[in-house]
Amino acid sequence: MDITFENVTYIYQPNSPFEHKALDDVSFHIESGSFVAIIGHTGSGKSTLISHLNGLSVPTEGIVSIGDYHLSKEDKPKNMKELRSRVGVVFQYPEHQLFEETVEKDIAFGPANFDVPQDEIKKRIDAIVPAVGLPTSVLERSPFDLSGGQMRRVAIAGVLAVKPDVLVLDEPTAGLDPRGQKEIMEMFYSLHKEQGLTTVLVTHSMEDAVKYADHVIILNKGSKYMEGKPEEVFTQKESLNQVHLDVPEMVRFINSFKERFGEEITFEKQTIKELAQMIKSVVKGAKV
Amino acid sequence: MNNSLIIGQYVPGTSIVHKLDPRTKITIIFFYVFTVFFANSLPSYGVLVVFALASMLTSRVPIRFIMKGLTPVWFLIIFTFILHLFVTKEGTVIFDVWIFEFYSGGVIQGFAISIRFFLLILVTSLLTLTTTPIEITDAIEDMLRPLNKVKFPVHELALMMSISLRFIPTLMQETDKISRAQASRGVDFRTGPIKDRIKAVVPLLVPLFVSAFKRAEELAMAMEARGYQGGEGRSKLRELKIELRDIMVYLLFACVMAILFLTRTYS
Ligand SMILES: Nc1ncnc2c1ncn2[C@@H]1O[C@H](COP(=O)(O)OP(=O)(O)O)[C@@H](O)[C@H]1O
Numbered sequence: 198m199d200i201t202f203e204n205v206t207y208i209y210q211p212n213s214p215f216e217h218k219a220l221d222d223v224s225f226h227i228e229s230g231s232f233v234a235i236i237g238h239t240g241s242g243k244s245t246l247i248s249h250l251n252g253l254s255v256p257t258e259g260i261v262s263i264g265d266y267h268l269s270k271e272d273k274p275k276n277m278k279e280l281r282s283r284v285g286v287v288f289q290y291p292e293h294q295l296f297e298e299t300v301e302k303d304i305a306f307g308p309a310n311f312d313v314p315q316d317e318i319k320k321r322i323d324a325i326v327p328a329v330g331l332p333t334s335v336l337e338r339s340p341f342d343l344s345g346g347q348m349r350r351v352a353i354a355g356v357l358a359v360k361p362d363v364l365v366l367d368e369p370t371a372g373l374d375p376r377g378q379k380e381i382m383e384m385f386y387s388l389h390k391e392q393g394l395t396t397v398l399v400t401h402s403m404e405d406a407v408k409y410a411d412h413v414i415i416l417n418k419g420s421k422y423m424e425g426k427p428e429e430v431f432t433q434k435e436s437l438n439q440v441h442l443d444v445p446e447m448v449r450f451i452n453s454f455k456e457r458f459g460e461e462i463t464f465e466k467q468t469i470k471e472l473a474q475m476i477k478s479v480v481k482g483a484k485v
Numbered sequence: 486m487n488n489s490l491i492i493g494q495y496v497p498g499t500s501i502v503h504k505l506d507p508r509t510k511i512t513i514i515f516f517y518v519f520t521v522f523f524a525n526s527l528p529s530y531g532v533l534v535v536f537a538l539a540s541m542l543t544s545r546v547p548i549r550f551i552m553k554g555l556t557p558v559w560f561l562i563i564f565t566f567i568l569h570l571f572v573t574k575e576g577t578v579i580f581d582v583w584i585f586e587f588y589s590g591g592v593i594q595g596f597a598i599s600i601r602f603f604l605l606i607l608v609t610s611l612l613t614l615t616t617t618p619i620e621i622t623d624a625i626e627d628m629l630r631p632l633n634k635v636k637f638p639v640h641e642l643a644l645m646m647s648i649s650l651r652f653i654p655t656l657m658q659e660t661d662k663i664s665r666a667q668a669s670r671g672v673d674f675r676t677g678p679i680k681d682r683i684k685a686v687v688p689l690l691v692p693l694f695v696s697a698f699k700r701a702e703e704l705a706m707a708m709e710a711r712g713y714q715g716g717e718g719r720s721k722l723r724e725l726k727i728e729l730r731d732i733m734v735y736l737l738f739a740c741v742m743a744i745l746f747l748t749r750t751y752s
């Protein structure tokens with residue numbers, strides 16, 4: 198589903214001394230099927246922004262459109278539940294939402310609420326549990342007996358079991374060990390490719406954004422600060438530093454390489470291997 | 486912590502009402518609440534109203550915000566007024582509608598009760614609007630200190646109070662977060678039959694309890710690790726101190742009380 202924000206402003210607790218403008222006149226468009234990274238400093242409004250995607254927040258001003266669903270102050274979709282079954286959200290620390298007696302019941306909770314038939318739920322669970330990297334033996338256990346990383350995977354499975362068209366991820370790997378982070382991101386990415394999802398990823402990691410996203414939106418203090426392809430956005434070191442963000446490691450390397458050897462290499466989301474090849478050809482050709 | 490989120494009802498400020506020693510505020514409000522019931526003449530009500538409104542204005546808390554906070558109470562005030570209008574049968578009949586007769590006594594009684602009610606709520610909410618929960622707890626601990634003599638656990642009570650107060654906003658945030666997460670998983674907290682709505686509370690309460698217990702355990706561990714061992718010999722970070730302004734306010738309040746007792750009618 199296409200996602201469009203038109204001049205969206207969101208104010209927490211309007212008309213009180215605690216009034217706080219968390220989003221300020223934000224506009225952008227996300228094509229169906231794309232993988233978008235939303236980046237910004239803590240408090241820049243990322244979580245507020247994504248809470249509009251399934252109607253948890255309704256814009257104070259402006260319009261949010263997700264496919265044929267339109268959200269504005271005047272006009273809310275009649276069937277909010279349907280919207281929520283099509284937009285799956287993995288919140289920050291999603292393991293806090295677990296509550297059932299067994300892992301299986303917890304994963305089944307979402308799909309059951311959205312009236313997916315029992316046998317279909319069973320089928321989905323059988324497919325999803327190995328996909329998120331859990332052994333099938335956990336299904337009968339209490340989610341509260343699992344490790345933090347396993348709980349996270351259960352919670353993620355619970356969202357995926359609804360089979361949404363749009364997957365929204367709010368810092369899904371925060372607090373995991375590096376290996377777990379990589380596994381989970383790879384899992385989301387292959388899911389994105391296989392099922393043609395539209396994925397919106399909120400992240401602090403430039404590396405993840407470079408690796409997976411084909412479009413990047415940078416927020417600063419509730420406003421859209423930059424937007425574009427990762428290779429365009431992430432090479433603008435000065436602008437990024439101004440909002441306390443850093444460029445990805447590879448861009449930093451390329452910059453240092455240029456300083457040291459005076460040779461220009463273009464950053465185009467290449468892999469480490471490709472970069473090594475390029476360096477090799479540069480070094481040979483330019484006889485450094 | 487992020488101070489743009491609501492912390493209790495407290496509205497930060499630098500007015501004299503904010504700066505007063507919390508014990509002064511509590512003492513004055515205690516006597517005020519007490520004397521509201523002694524007012525019985527127009528001037529005596531006037532004094533009380535002027536005092537309450539003046540405190541409200543000096544606090545510089547936006548009036549709109551205070552009034553919004555009073556909305557649930559407005560209903561009660563109006564209800565009391567109407568009740569008095571209908572049931573009090575004193576004084577003379579001033580007008581009648583259909584089978585009802587309205588007496589002057591009813592109108593006067595209605596007004597009197599409503600104003601008392603309004604004043605009580607106004608001054609007490611002014612206390613919580615201008616005083617942090619921690620200050621209130623400190624003040625209560627200090628004022629209850631004499632009870633230590635009869636082995637009443639004043640410090641423990643105060644600690645329990647301040648911990649609960651400290652975690653109310655946290656719990657509210659947590660509730661908000663979890664209910665959003667469950668709403669995203671298709672829980673409908675707002676519509677549907679009562680039975681379903683009660684069932685919808687389970688996915689909210691279980692995670693809330695789990696996290697509250699976890700927090701309690703972590704807090705206990707952190708306190709012990711930092712050598713907490715009860716109130717015995719414990720010094721204070723925030724010392725309460727009566728300043729000149731407190732004394733001035735006490736004097737001013739004494740004048741208000743004097744005028745009140747001079748202007749009320751005795752019979
Ligand atoms: N429920 C709320 N009430 C008031 N202010 C809030 C609330 N939630 C978030 N905010 C404020 O809105 C701003 C943006 O928050 P958020 O969207 O969570 O940022 P991010 O996810 O980028 O860290 C922050 O300044 C935060 O303090």
Ligand SMILES: [Mg+2]
Pocket residue numbers: 243244289367
């Ligand atoms: Mg966030």
